[in-house]
Amino acid sequence: MQQIINFLIRNKNNILFLLLLSVSLFLTIQSHSYQKSKFISSANFVSGGIYSWTSNINTYFNLEEYNLRLLEENQRLRTRLATYEDSLEIKDFTDTSSYEGSYIFRASEVINNNYAKVDNYLTLKSGSREGIERDMGVVTSKGIVGIVENVSPNYSTVISILNSNSRINAQLKKSNHFGTLVWNGEDPNVVQLIDVPAIAPVTKGDTIITGGRSLIFPKGIPIGDIIDYELDQSESYYTINIGLFNDMTNLGYVYIIENTAQEEIKELQNITKDE
Known part of the structure; x- marks a missing residue:
């Protein structure tokens, strides 16, 4: 323990310099969009190389x-x-x-x-x-x-x-009633479709697909099947649990x-x- 303390005392100036440098770089990246984007790109490059190596083994x-x-x-x-x-x-x-x-x-x-x-x-x-x-x-x-x-x-x-920040437009395959696809953070095999109007013909086993109301996904890409559903307190909208077709863990x-x-x-x- 004494050796560690002596090391810190001998190198206190260098340690202080590195600490202040780290703080200044952090503040610069956070407050300037250009530096922030460059940092993200660099981080992607480094982590991407590591992930690529481990992925080859898993593949x-x-x-x-x-x-x-x-x-x-x-x-x-x-x-x-x-x-x-x-x-x-x-x-x-x-x-x-x-x-x-x-x-x-x-x-x-x-x-x-x-x-x-x-x-x-x-x-x-x-x-x-x-x-x-x-x-x-x-x-x-x-x-x-x-x-x-x-x-x-x-x-x-x-x-x-x-x-938890994901928001994707989705709908019932057998009708044009749509809602927003979210995840409650619990089961990786189950997501939720919220804000579906109570008038929608919801049935267990029905298929959910992308709604095509955004510029990202075309309409008709499969998502999963309805496991169960319930109305909110006002009985105006459904919250639907969907079993994913994809195995998101593999x-x-x-x-x-x-x-x-x-x-x-x-x-x-x-x-x-x-x-």
Whole structure:
């Protein structure tokens, strides 16, 4: 103990300097948006490299399950293609997407995934060099995952749907009644759909999908099935518990969605607001 005290006394000036430097850097980053963005990008780069190394190990042990998912998805795509071939001439068929609007799907690898906290994030091995930007949706072949928040040249972080700040438009598949998808921080396999009007035809086992009322996710991406539901005290709105199709505790590869019409729609909406 005495040696530690002597060490602190001998190096008190250096320790004080490092302490003051750390405080000044923290205050600079917090008060200046440019420095803050640079710090976030640098942090993403460093943590991304570490996550990438550990992800390679995890991927190796989960290859069998990932391959099974790919086989299932290929089977669905082949079935859909066969249906189109029966109903359309191939020469006239230019868009195999079943979603309204214009979207681009980019594949990426999950190199870090949190699901045990209240506010969970993922890290993807794709960044601005691959065309990834903030506010892009992230999904798998089974359902939605989250929304891109920060991007560096080679990596990006995603706000998981298992995050108390996550708010995603969703609706009943069998009707146009919609609400807001949130998470109460408890079960990573169950999320909640709130503010659904009491007039909506809610039934256990019904499917919940994305509502398409935002510029992030197209309408119709699956989310999960209704487990149970209850009315609020005013008996005006439902709170619905949804069992996720995705296993959010085991994500290997995802798709990042770009809405190519997003900027045009935003510009039009801004013009309308100004008027």
